[in-house]
Amino acid sequence: MTALAISGTGLYTPPHSISNDELVTAFNTYVRNTNAANADAIAAGTKTALVESSAEFVVKASGIKARYVVDKDGVLDPDVMCPRIPERPNDQLSILAEMAVTAARDALKAADRKPQDVDGVLVGASNMQRAYPAMAIEVQDALGIDGFGFDMNVACSSATFALQAAADMVANGHARAILVCNPEICSGHLNFRDRDSHFIFGDVATAFLVERADTARGANSWKIVATRLKTKFSNNIRNNFGFLNRTAPEGVGKPDKLFVQEGRKVFKEVVPMVSELIVTHLADSGIAAAQLKRLWLHQANIGMNDLIARRVLGRDPLPGEAPNILDEYANTSSAGSVIAFHKFSDDLKFGDIGLLCSFGAGYSAGSVILQKL
Secondary structure, eight states: OOOEEEEEEEEEOOSEEEEHHHHHHHHHHHHHHHHHHTHHHHHHTSSOOOOOOOHHHHHHHHOOOEEEESOSHHHHOTTTOSOOOOOOOTTSOOHHHHHHHHHHHHHHHHHTOOGGGOOEEEEEOSOOSOSSSOHHHHHHHHHTOOSEEEEEOBTBTHHHHHHHHHHHHHHTTSOSEEEEEEEEEGGGGOOTTOTTTTTSBOEEEEEEEEEETTTOOOTTOEEEEEEEEEEOOOSSEEOOOSGGGGGOGGGTTOGGGSOEEOHHHHHHHHHHHHHHHHHHHHHHTTOOGGGEEEEEEOOSOHHHHHHHHHHHHTSOOOTTTSOOOHHHHOBOGGGHHHHHHHHSSTTSOTTOEEEEEEEETTTEEEEEEEEEO
């Protein structure tokens, strides 16, 4: 079999950061204004008063302390509570493609590659800016890559599923190298008026290059030892926004057209699913958990990550063994595990083994065993 590698990674971080204190201040102002406007109905018992939040609650519930966003003013305006991103004319690069291109250029530089060395672009992300043309083709054009591109969406698992697709195509000779990009403007589908989830997401873009291991020349290249994907249908994480919304005007603007989840059910069901996937994947690959030097897990919730790492390793993870970037980036959907890998992998040594895993809506999960070249 053809040995494959991730030969470079890239990261684009938006310029604006929102702390928990800033976010909670805006949310609580909205709560007080709404309760005041509905004071009579609340007193009559026909409406329920909204409950304020706190920065301490956010950290305890998620481990998140801040998040980056493409627009800060709109999110923090109690009368708006949504990013404001002006439309661009069709002859301009779209904002998600622009983010992807920036991360992609970093990945190409890290891999010591030029656009002419790449034959394909995959954009794997939770939310696409439009139905067509594909963002991947737009990114391909902006980078000057002669080949092909397509989009794919498996929610928070989009990066690992795209990695699998890229690896299969390179292994079968359909491309010399494929660039995978994960641009995420999660603030665009987050309900900032929902106390249980308004703090969860941030915006970011990641990218990585997949090529043959014997051609990889990036200073931080990793052999793809084995990959495994799993899906199991669930409605516990859902977003009903789509092109058919206009055909049912009674539902336009309703909360289910943004991110919604049953958090406790997700925790209870996803942790064992992902833990079993990783443990089985390692066993089938002849690798003991004790051989893992690092776990780069999807960055959704610190409690989930700690518990999954504990079940995989059979003990509490040591500091830095399962790094998290939640405190700075929050949940960045498909990009989260790639950020962790990008930031916490170059210190490892030749032959070291690590595991990258993403999981989320679907349910979906992808496990990738990697070895330092």
